[in-house]
Amino acid sequence: MNKLTIVKVKNISKTYKLYNKPIDRVKETLNPFKKKYHKEFYALNDISFELKRGETLGIIGRNGNGKSTLLKIISGVLTPTKGHVNTKGKISAILELTSSLKPELTGLENIELNLKISGFNKNELKEKIKEIEEFAEIGEFITQPVKTYSSGMKSRLGFGIAISSKPDILILDEVLAVGDFNFQQKCLSKINAMRENISMIFVSHSMNSVRLFCDNVLVLEKGKKVFYGNADDGIKYYIEQEENEKQELNKKNTPKVVKPFYGDLFHNKEKIINVKHSWSKVMYKLQEEMILDFSFELKFDPKNLIIGLPIWDNLGNNITSFNSDFYKIRLFKDRYKIKGSLKTNCYFNPNEYSSMFVVVDGSEFLYRQLNKNFTVANRERVFGYVTLNHEWEING
Numbered sequence: 001m002n003k004l005t006i007v008k009v010k011n012i013s014k015t016y017k018l019y020n021k022p023i024d025r026v027k028e029t030l031n032p033f034k035k036k037y038h039k040e041f042y043a044l045n046d047i048s049f050e051l052k053r054g055e056t057l058g059i060i061g062r063n064g065n066g067k068s069t070l071l072k073i074i075s076g077v078l079t080p081t082k083g084h085v086n087t088k089g090k091i092s093a094i095l096e097l098t099s100s101l102k103p104e105l106t107g108l109e110n111i112e113l114n115l116k117i118s119g120f121n122k123n124e125l126k127e128k129i130k131e132i133e134e135f136a137e138i139g140e141f142i143t144q145p146v147k148t149y150s151s152g153m154k155s156r157l158g159f160g161i162a163i164s165s166k167p168d169i170l171i172l173d174e175v176l177a178v179g180d181f182n183f184q185q186k187c188l189s190k191i192n193a194m195r196e197n198i199s200m201i202f203v204s205h206s207m208n209s210v211r212l213f214c215d216n217v218l219v220l221e222k223g224k225k226v227f228y229g230n231a232d233d234g235i236k237y238y239i240e241q242e243e244n245e246k247q248e249l250n251k252k253n254t255p256k257v258v259k260p261f262y263g264d265l266f267h268n269k270e271k272i273i274n275v276k277h278s279w280s281k282v283m284y285k286l287q288e289e290m291i292l293d294f295s296f297e298l299k300f301d302p303k304n305l306i307i308g309l310p311i312w313d314n315l316g317n318n319i320t321s322f323n324s325d326f327y328k329i330r331l332f333k334d335r336y337k338i339k340g341s342l343k344t345n346c347y348f349n350p351n352e353y354s355s356m357f358v359v360v361d362g363s364e365f366l367y368r369q370l371n372k373n374f375t376v377a378n379r380e381r382v383f384g385y386v387t388l389n390h391e392w393e394i395n396g
Contacts, residue, residue, distance in 0.1 A: 006169060006199045007051035007074065011083035014044040014069055014223075043069045044080070045223045051169075056200040058214030058231060060207075060238050066223040067203045071095060071173050074201065089168025096173075100161060103147035107138055107157055110146055118165040132160040135186070156183055163190060170194065173203045188212075207235050207283075208350040211377040232283075235377060239282045243372050261316030262356055266368040273297050275367055277357040279374050284346040286378045286387055291343050292371070294357060298336035305329045308358035309342060313351050319385055323358075347386045348376045 017038040019025050024037035031037075044066045051057050059067050072078040074085055075093035101110050111132050115125055133142055136156040138149075146154065163170070172191070191200070191213065204210055210217065210231065217234025219227035219241075227237045267275070277294040284290055292309065308323040322342060329338070352375045359367040 004052045005050050006053045006088045007201070008086040009050070009070075009074065009083070010048050010085075012044055012047040012070070012073060012080045012085065013042065013082040014066075014073065014078065015081045016041045016043060042223045044073070044220075046083070047218075047220075047225050048083075049218055049225070049228055051199050051201065053199055054196070055216065056195060056202055056214045058210040058217045058234070059201065059203045059220065060205075060210060060217060060234070061220035062242075065220045067220055068095070068173055070220070071171050071201065071203060075171050087169060090165065091169045091171065092162055092165050092167035093171040094159065094162040094173065095171070096158075099158075101146050101154060101158055104145060106145055107136070107142040107149070108133075110157065111161060114161045115164065128164055132157070132164055135160040135190070152183065156186075159183075159187060159190075163194065168198055170198050170200045172200065174205070207239065207375060208377045211235055235375075236281075236283050239373075239375050243282060247372070262310070262312060262354060262370065264368070265370070266365055268366050271298065271300050271361075272359060272366045273299060275357075275359075275369070277369075277371055279355075279371060281374065282372065283375045283377055284348075286346055286349075286376065286380070286382070287389075288346045289343060290346050290374075291341055292355075292357075293341045295337075295339040296359065296367070298338070298366075301336075302361040304362045306360050307340075307342075308360065309355060310358070311348075311353055311355045313348075313353055313385065317385070319348065319353070345389075346376060347388055349382045349385055349387055350376050350378050 017025075018041050019028075019038050028035065028037040047066075047070060049057070059070065061067055069078065071093065072095065073080050074087070075091055075095065077093070077095070100114055102113070105113065108129070111129050112125065115128055120128055136142075136153070136159075138153050138157060141149065141153065146157070149157070170191075188209075194200075195213070200213070202210065202213055214231040216229060217227065217231045217238075218225060219234055219238050221241070226241075227234050273296070275294075275296040277292065280291040280293065294307070298305075306323055306325050307329070308321060310321040311319050313319055322344070352373055354373050355371045357367070357369055357371055358365070
């Protein structure tokens with residue numbers, strides 16, 4: 001293994017035997033001809049990658065695609081069916097924040113127990129205990145049994161203990177998805193401070209967090225590696241795959257009784273045809289130029305043609321709307337093929353967004369259909385719905 005390589009995963013596979021009935025397991029064990037009564041399920045299938053010292057790898061994919069299984073194999077909790085893992089240095093795996101806590105022991109006793117297991121001597125214990133207490137902010141409850149703690153208190157204590165061992169390799173499984181906002185910010189700050197001296201493997205469903213922390217990305221789908229490379233490219237690949245799948249599901253699924261937040265879809269094919277519309281990208285950065293290209297053909301002479309574009313966030317909040325009402329669309333008689341674009345800068349804060357391409361003539365709707373979703377990701381911390389162009393001038 002290269003001196004700079006701190007984790008090397010080579011051809012890892014993890015299979016499980018699936019039986020239709022419990023009795024089939026007994027039949028297979030006792031069968032003299034070694035007849036198989038099971039089917040093999042690949043939780044992981046031939047996964048390989050390397051992590052160099054000081055790098056952070058993000059592992060993304062939908063639930064059930066093998067992310068947690070891979071982390072458990074790297075951290076030594078599970079044994080692979082095939083392949084092997086080589087690591088250098090001490091590993092600290094935060095797979096479940098509260099898994100190391102003993103409910104009958106007090107918070108202080110849990111801290112001491114875990115620090116001793118990690119190999120800290122008596123001289124180091126006092127300083128480390130104080131450090132964890134300050135981070136967890138549990139106060140006088142530190143001397144009470146952990147079983148009396150709220151879930152937030154347990155999470156803070158668990159995280160404080162997990163990062164106290166100064167690992168060479170830190171493995172994080174959705175750790176930023178738990179706890180309140182303030183706790184998540186403390187986690188982010190702590191992880192950021194540690195990044196310079198350690199290597200990290202990071203699992204998250206938050207594409208903004210992945211982009212914020214990760215140098216490279218591994219995308220898993222049904223236990224297989226479908227992408228491995230630069231973080232921005234990996235996130236773009238994952239979002240495109242997700243969006244394509246959503247489009248396919250929307251085509252197959254019957255309409256739901258509950259009306260969607262964006263309202264009814266509509267297309268008057270007797271008046272408007274050959275409609276095309278799409279964003280130039282599926283992922284944008286703050287302040288980056290956004291372009292929506294469109295084209296369509298009218299089969300009549302319009303009186304007051306207007307093109308609109310409402311945009312919603314992932315909760316259905318209407319963030320903004322564009323329309324060409326003040327831009328007079330000039331058409332030559334008998335030539336109703338229209339082609340154009342909308343250009344704007346991305347002021348939307350990190351999130352996933354839906355948008356709709358709308359064509360009306362006066363008060364009559366001709367076309368109202370969704371564009372493919374786009375995502376905004378950013379390395380800087382921002383708040384609210386949008387970040388407008390601004391310039392600070394501060395004098396001491």
